[in-house]
Amino acid sequence: MPRRYELVFPDGPEGGQDIVEVTATGRTGPGGHPLYADATGIIEAEISDRAEVRILATGGGQQPPHGVMARPLAD
Template sequence: MPRRYELTFPGVPEGGQDTVEVSVTGRTGPGGHPVYEDATGIIQAEISDKSEVRVLATGAGQEPAPGVAARPLAG
């Protein structure tokens, strides 16, 4: 499994995309796959070996983001 991914969030105004880099945490998510998080710890996602993404809620009122794509990064 890659140690880092770039996550792409669709639906930004004007048809753009928002991206964030996440790194492996050593934790496992509810689906049994590794959990990755951004430098702030706010964005956390479980990513499967097929690059399927499940964004995890890190605070009250946070909604899971649909349609997030993961791209493995070197290193």
């Protein structure tokens, strides 16, 4: 599994895409796949070996987005 991914959120500012870089945390998510987080810790994502993304809520009232794509980054 790659250590870093770009997460592409389809509903970015002004109708464009929003891209966030995440790095492996060494933990696993609720589905048993590796957990990744951005530098702020606000974005946490579980990414499967087939690059399926599950965004996890890190604070109260967050609504995890759908349709997020993961692109592996070279280390």
